[in-house]
Amino acid sequence: MKRKYSNIKVIGFDADDTLWVNxxxxxxxxxxxxxxxxxxxxxxxxxxxxxxxxxxxxxxxxxxxxxxxxxxxxxxxxxxxxxxxxxxxxxxxxxxxxxxNKPVELLEGVEDSLKELSQTHRLILITKGDLLDQERKLEKSGLLKYFHHIEVLSDKQESNYSRLLKHLEVKPSEFLMVGNSLKSDILPLVNLKAEAVHVPFHTTWLHEQVDAEQSNGKAYATLKSLKELKKLLE
The missing domain is CATH 1.10.150.240 (Putative phosphatase; domain 2)
Structure with missing residues (x-):
């Protein structure tokens, strides 16, 4: 069944391996x-x-x-x-x-997609990791101008997302998360009754991998590239 995204007002993006190579x-x-x-x-x-x-x-x-x-x-x-x-x-x-010191290498279609979507939705960046390193990468990426809010979390559990959405006064039903990790970016949001879009990266850290049983029956979309996101939301 095709999912409907007409209620989505805010889109969250993971950073590493969703926006750039990591x-x-x-x-x-x-x-x-x-x-x-x-x-x-x-x-x-x-x-x-x-x-x-x-x-x-x-x-x-x-x-x-x-x-x-x-x-x-x-x-x-x-x-x-x-x-x-x-x-x-x-x-x-x-x-x-x-x-x-690695350069920030944007993935295919990232900047064009953010530029288009920022005209119709409020975009936020939700990542985890070292604050200084993530700030460095974001600054080098040239993408900062597209985001209304930047959040660097210590982890990406349901509780972290729930607190963030409450802080930003965003209803789960109006929120869509986009990321490459089923464990960190997709399943926690699905469990919170928000929408989620999985854009797989060609390699995934073992700690971020989930088995079929964990993702079975979970409702989310899967895209090959961020370039497909705008069309999905139309």
Whole structure:
């Protein structure tokens, strides 16, 4: 059944891997640190241990590159039995700095879509991660002018979205969320009785993946590109 969006007044957009490239840089960094740690373990074990460390540290560091770098260092120390050199630790720090200095690469159709939709709807940016890094990317992106409100959340649970919508005085029935992560951008909003549009990115962090059972029966639209969003809303 075709969904109707005539009641939508406010559209929320995720940032990383919805507006611009992000996860690709994490995958590249993982490959670099695996090469660096090759004398100690296999690439598969290093990848598994890094993911385990990231999840363990999420409550302390939250999401973002800085927490990722700290987890890489802690993983490297443990896998090497604390024998890793200062030079190698320095190289891990350089991997993180390189990530923070990456250019902001907009995804296909993003700016044109935001420009058109900002004429008919109130747009807000809802992302999570490190505040300074997200502000940097938004400034470099040139997209700031299209948003009425910017929100950097510590996490994207139903409770976070519910508080934000209440703060902005937006009814769930008048809100649409657009993002690449079913876990963070889509399912929480569906559960709040808001609308949601999934625009998948070609790679997704393991922690953000959901199985078919979790998404089965949930009502949301899926698009190949943000370019299709305006037509969906018509």
């Amino acid at each position: 996860e690709t840089y994490f995958r590249e960094a993982e490959l670099e640190v695996a090469k660096l740690m090759a004398p100690y373990e296999t690439a598969n074990t290093i990848d598994q241990e890094l993911f385990r460390m990231e999840i363990k540290n999420l409550p302390l560091y939250g999401y973002g590159i800085k927490g990722f770098v700290l987890s890489m260092i802690e993983m490297a120390l443990e896998i090497s039995n604390y024998s890793i050199s200062n030079e190698s630790i320095s190289k891990i720090l350089d991997i993180g700095k390189d990530m923070l």
